[in-house]
Amino acid sequence: MADEMERTRLITDITRLIRESTVPEGARLAGLTLIGWLARRRTDEIPHAIGIQEARESERRIKATRPKMR
Numbered sequence: 001m002a003d004e005m006e007r008t009r010l011i012t013d014i015t016r017l018i019r020e021s022t023v024p025e026g027a028r029l030a031g032l033t034l035i036g037w038l039a040r041r042r043t044d045e046i047p048h049a050i051g052i053q054e055a056r057e058s059e060r061r062i063k064a065t066r067p068k069m070r
Helices: 002-018 025-038 052-065
Strands: none
Touching (some): 002 025
C-alpha cells in the first residue's frame, strides 16, 4: 500500500512540475515518459501505447472543442 501511495504522489508531483511554463521541453518530455512508466499498474504491464505526438494532437483537438474564455 505504501508503494502505491508513493507512486501516486510521484505522478502528481511530476504532473504539477511539467505544467509550469518555465520547464524546458526536454524535461517535460522526460516527465511525461516517467509518468507513463509510473502509471503502469502491474510490473508485467507495458507502458501506454500512445506516443507523445499522438498525445499532443489529442490535446489540440480537446482544446479546439472547448469554448473560448473571454
